[in-house]
Amino acid sequence: MNSLPAVVTGREAARFEVAGGRPAQYRSVHRVGGIVARALRWCGDVMHTWTFWGLAAAAIASSVLVVGLRHAVPSARALLALSVALAGLSMLLAAPGVAVVLLIAPAAGATILLRPVPPLDGPDVGRVPGTSIGRRLGLLVAVVLVVELGWAFRQTHGVRLPAQSSDLFTSAVNVAGAVWTDHLATLAAAALLLVVSVAGVAAVRREER
Amino acid sequence: MLPEPTFNSYLMLSTVLLSVGLAGVFLQRTAVGMLLSVQVMVGGITLAFTAGDRYFARTDGQILSVVVIAATLVHLALVVALSATDARHRHRYRRGSGDGRT
Numbered sequence: 001m002n003s004l005p006a007v008v009t010g011r012e013a014a015r016f017e018v019a020g021g022r023p024a025q026y027r028s029v030h031r032v033g034g035i036v037a038r039a040l041r042w043c044g045d046v047m048h049t050w051t052f053w054g055l056a057a058a059a060i061a062s063s064v065l066v067v068g069l070r071h072a073v074p075s076a077r078a079l080l081a082l083s084v085a086l087a088g089l090s091m092l093l094a095a096p097g098v099a100v101v102l103l104i105a106p107a108a109g110a111t112i113l114l115r116p117v118p119p120l121d122g123p124d125v126g127r128v129p130g131t132s133i134g135r136r137l138g139l140l141v142a143v144v145l146v147v148e149l150g151w152a153f154r155q156t157h158g159v160r161l162p163a164q165s166s167d168l169f170t171s172a173v174n175v176a177g178a179v180w181t182d183h184l185a186t187l188a189a190a191a192l193l194l195v196v197s198v199a200g201v202a203a204v205r206r207e208e209r
Numbered sequence: 210m211l212p213e214p215t216f217n218s219y220l221m222l223s224t225v226l227l228s229v230g231l232a233g234v235f236l237q238r239t240a241v242g243m244l245l246s247v248q249v250m251v252g253g254i255t256l257a258f259t260a261g262d263r264y265f266a267r268t269d270g271q272i273l274s275v276v277v278i279a280a281t282l283v284h285l286a287l288v289v290a291l292s293a294t295d296a297r298h299r300h301r302y303r304r305g306s307g308d309g310r311t
Contacts, residue, residue, distance in 0.1 A: 045213065052214040056222050063226050063249045067233030072241045079248055086252050093219070093263045098255065098274045105278050138235030146228040150221070158215030161263055178268040190276045197283035204290040 052092055059085040080106045093161075097175050219260035226253030240295075244288045251281045 062085060065078035083106045090099040179187055212218075226249055233246025255274040262270025 049211050049213050052218070053211050056218075059222065059252070060225055060229070063229045063252070066245050066249050067229055067236060070242075072239075072245070075242065075245045079245055082249065082252055086256060089219070089222075089256060090259050092214075093259050095259045095262065095271050095274075098259050098271050101275050101278050102252075102255070105282055108282055135235045139232050142228050142232040142235065145231065146225065149224045149228075153217050153221050153224075156217060158212075158217045159264070160213075161216055161219075161260075162266060175268045175271050179272055183269070183272050186272065186276055190279050193280060193283055197286055201286050201290045204287075204294055 048092065051088070055085045055088045055092070059089070097172050216260060216264050220257060223253040223257035223260070226250070226256065240288055240292050244285060247284065248281060251277055 059082055062078045062081040066075050066082060069075045069078065083102050087099040087102040090096070090102060230246045230248070230250030230253065233249060234243050237243045237246055255277060258270035258274045258277070260270075262268065262274075
């Protein structure tokens with residue numbers, strides 16, 4: 001009765017010994033270990049779920065504020081909150097590189113906006129002509145898009161995302177490697193775009209003076 | 210109990226952001242307001258790219274997201290510079306007219 005079963009070896013044999021060599025207690029050690037593992041997994045899943053829905057709610061609320069506020073500076077603050085929420089969602093998707101860029105981008109944008117330029121917050125600054133019928137039609141198209149896509153997503157069942165790698169650093173290294181090998185042309189195009197835009201902005205500023 | 214987030218949840222969230230931004234483009238009347246609405250749309254697109262990247266176990270989506278964000282910053286710089294020029298011209302015109310009205 002106290003002898004080790006023939007099929008039990010290695011770590012399980014050690015547990016058998018810890019349990020006093022009794023099969024009943026050996027089973028209870030296993031049961032407790034399984035319960036603890038399941039509880040930890042459940043806590044991780046619940047944390048992930050709550051974090052996702054919290055960040056999603058923050059992203060939607062801040063996007064509505066960006067669109068709803070009439071002045072540029074409060075809208076830019078709401079856009080900063082949106083960027084932080086999107087960076088958190090990117091971290092949940094195991095994309096730390098995108099999260100870092102999303103956090104740096106508002107800082108760069110704020111640097112541009114905080115330059116000593118004439119007030120951009122006035123009611124008629126940069127006003128774009130347009131008919132109210134065109135605006136209402138565009139708004140209607142946006143609402144129809146939401147309804148249509150909501151219906152389409154309800155027709156399909158949710159697809160679980162694959163388990164993420166335990167090491168976030170591996171993801172960043174993979175991205176960096178892909179940038180310098182497969183996507184070098186994309187990197188060059190983005191760099192060229194940045195150089196041309198800097199030259200364009202410099203030309204506009206020089207024309208002002 | 211909240212439902213567990215799936216790939217569809219991320220796509221749905223990105224669609225909502227895209228639609229809110231699209232509505233903002235039509236609702237806002239100034240160039241800077243429209244630009245900020247475009248930024249919201251770009252946020253939704255970035256999220257969709259990143260979620261697809263995770264789902265298909267690739268890295269292309271993350272790289273594309275970074276390029277899109279860089280292009281949006283370029284857009285921001287150009288629009289702010291042009292709006293500043295526009296504001297300066299309006300200011301000069303008002304001072305020239307004398308009565309403060311255009």
